[in-house]
Amino acid sequence: MDTQTQIIEQIAPYQPWLTLCGVLVLFLLLRATRRALRRRVDEIGYWLLGERGRLIWFWINAPGVMLHELSHAAVVLLFTPFGFRITSITLFRVQSTTARDRYGRVVRSGGRQSLQLGEVQYVRPQxxxxxxVGDGLSGIAPLFGGTAMFAFLYWIATGYNLWDIPLDAHQNWQLLRPDWPWWTLIFAPYLILTVTSELWPSRQDWTGARWFMVGLCTCLLLALGLLWYTNHLARVLSLSTFMASRIDFALVVLVVLDLLFLIIAELTARGVRH
Structure with missing residues (x-):
């Protein structure tokens, strides 16, 4: 038995937990690469346009902002039979806004400018x-809308579904499905970048969804406790591991894409400096 096989056998009992932890590790890595990419874009914008160049990042992500707001609006429309009604919708408009706490009081931002990129306002029964439930689902809707669009764009770019790891019979990586047009890689990576940059709900979104999230987390904890008590937790762990492995793959794709854009941004930043 060779060393590689021994290592695999030793890791096997811990593989489900490593796969689950990989989601958190890769997510934090993605946040770090995305922040680094934004800093490079801000630097390029500052060298080219001065203070106004700080807005370039937001204009680059305009398609993602629009999808973000449309995701909110779609959920509100679904709850129209329950008395929800959209009063105004702004898909994209960079404007200054005053930061306020949950009681409506103005919050000091330490000199940092607070910007609003889009907004969906609606009324609903009190x-x-x-x-x-409607507030909560509307608040976290960008997570679902952005994820669905990411999966669609990944299929457009490569011909593979996001949950299918593109390996051939000899375990070799295949970026594109055989006979898939290569020109989709010209625009799809940019759209994936902008969609995933605006996928995460804003602080205001999480505030509106807080009661729904508290209830949802409570129900999940009770369900896990019941599964543990009835000795069915192992089945849930197996399903969770399968889902986590696909999430890990998606996050790896995004990190690799970020690194590619980071290289381009770094080369561009060096060019504008000189």
Whole structure:
């Protein structure tokens, strides 16, 4: 038995937990690479346009902002039979806004400019359970809308579904499906970048969804406790590991894409400096 096989056998009992932890590690790595990419874009913008160049990052991500707001709006429309109604919608408009706390009081931002890129305003019945459910789903809607669009764009770019790891019979990596047009890689990576940059709900979104998230997390904890008590937790762990492995693959794709854009941005930044 060779050394590689021994290592694989030793890791096997811990593989499900390593796969689950990989989601968190890769997510944090993605956040770091995306922040680094934004700093490079801000630097390029500052060298080219001065203070106005700080807005380049937001203009680059305009398609993602639009999808973000449309995701909010789509959920509100789904709850129209329960009394929800959109009063105004702004898909993309960079404007200054005043940061406020949950009680409406102005919050000092330490000199940093707070910007609003889009907005969906709506009214709904007060004091009803369905209103909190609608608020919560609308708040986290960009997660689902952005993920669905990412999967669609990945298929456009490569011909593979996001949940299919593109390996051939000899375990060799295949970027594109055989006979798939290569020119999709010209625009799809940029759209993937902008969609995933605006996929995460804003702080205001999380605030609106807080009661729904508290209820959802409570139900999940109770369900996990029941599964543990009935000795069915192992089946859930197996399913969770399978889903986590696909999420890991998606996050690896995004990190690699970020590194590619980081190289381009770094070379561009060096060019504008000189």
């Amino acid at each position: 004091g009803k359970l369905i209103s909190y």
